Amino acid sequence: MSEIVVILGNVFIVVGLLFDLLGCIGLVRLPDVYNRLQASTKCVTLGTCFILFGSFLLMGFLWKAILAIAFVVMTSPTGAHAIAHAAHHSGIKLWKKSVVDRYEEDKK
Amino acid sequence: MKRLALFIVSFLCWMVLTWTLYLPSVLIGLGLAILVSFWFADLFIQEPRKFFQIKRLAFFLYYIPIFTYYCIMANLDVAYRVLHPRLPIKPGIVKVKTSLKTPTGRVALANSITLTPGTLSVEITEEGYLYVHWIMVRTTDIKEATERIVRKFEPILKEIFE
Numbered sequence: 001m002s003e004i005v006v007i008l009g010n011v012f013i014v015v016g017l018l019f020d021l022l023g024c025i026g027l028v029r030l031p032d033v034y035n036r037l038q039a040s041t042k043c044v045t046l047g048t049c050f051i052l053f054g055s056f057l058l059m060g061f062l063w064k065a066i067l068a069i070a071f072v073v074m075t076s077p078t079g080a081h082a083i084a085h086a087a088h089h090s091g092i093k094l095w096k097k098s099v100v101d102r103y104e105e106d107k108k
Numbered sequence: 109m110k111r112l113a114l115f116i117v118s119f120l121c122w123m124v125l126t127w128t129l130y131l132p133s134v135l136i137g138l139g140l141a142i143l144v145s146f147w148f149a150d151l152f153i154q155e156p157r158k159f160f161q162i163k164r165l166a167f168f169l170y171y172i173p174i175f176t177y178y179c180i181m182a183n184l185d186v187a188y189r190v191l192h193p194r195l196p197i198k199p200g201i202v203k204v205k206t207s208l209k210t211p212t213g214r215v216a217l218a219n220s221i222t223l224t225p226g227t228l229s230v231e232i233t234e235e236g237y238l239y240v241h242w243i244m245v246r247t248t249d250i251k252e253a254t255e256r257i258v259r260k261f262e263p264i265l266k267e268i269f270e
Contacts, residue, residue: 019183022183022187025190025191034199034228035197038228038241039189041222042179042186042222042223043187046179046182064127066124067121067124067125077219077222077229078215080222080228081229084229094199094200095199097198098198098199099248100200101200101201102201102203102239103201106239
């Protein structure tokens with residue numbers, strides 16, 4: 001039983017690290033601030049949650065980690081929203097191949 | 109009622125964080141939770157009645173697996189776009205409408221949108237319009253975009269927060 005839990009915990013941590021890595025690759029490859037935020041928020045949130053869940057299993061059902069997951073899930077998208085909002089307000093343009101910007105149209 | 113709700117939440121947080129039944133620790137937590145709930149209850153909780161309704165809690169528990177599913181799909185989606193050599197993206201900001209009225213409900217919706225495939229909420233207005241950055245714009249029409257982005261969560265969030 002405990003061995004399965006250990007293996008599962010390690011698998012969760014490795015998968016979480018992979019997602020974190022993908023988020024970083026997205027941060028480098030995608031063109032503008034909004035797209036980068038998309039990649040980094042999604043991947044880093046889930047990656048961190050997976051790592052925390054892995055440590056929850058490895059450390060013998062450490063419920064703190066679950067609480068931390070709840071807080072990360074609540075705060076990380078809020079932070080991304082704040083950054084995107086601030087970027088748009090300070091006049092950062094979308095990528096040149098973007099199709100539409102309803103927000104800019106409505107602001108005028 | 110407000111105070112009781114905040115007291116339960118903060119005391120639970122304390123107990124989980126310390127994770128011990130050692131008496132002095134529990135007593136300190138109790139005292140702190142009482143202080144916090146007396147000072148900040150008016151700031152955090154507007155309608156305490158909702159906090160104690162079992163139906164809302166049940167819908168919340170039902171919401172967790174759905175949200176997790178969409179979250180994982182979002183990550184696979186990002187993985188596909190980021191690793192694809194030609195970078196298949198077509199970004200843009202579209203406008204959608206939500207019928208949620210309460211601030212908490214709207215925050216939950218905006219956060220859910222941010223963590224689900226290809227979308228990131230940029231701004232929300234008083235009238236309930238959300239501006240959403242979409243990494244793969246399929247439609248610029250308000251109605252259709254609402255159908256695609258908001259419909260997944262709105263009915264459940266309505267049950268939880270409205």
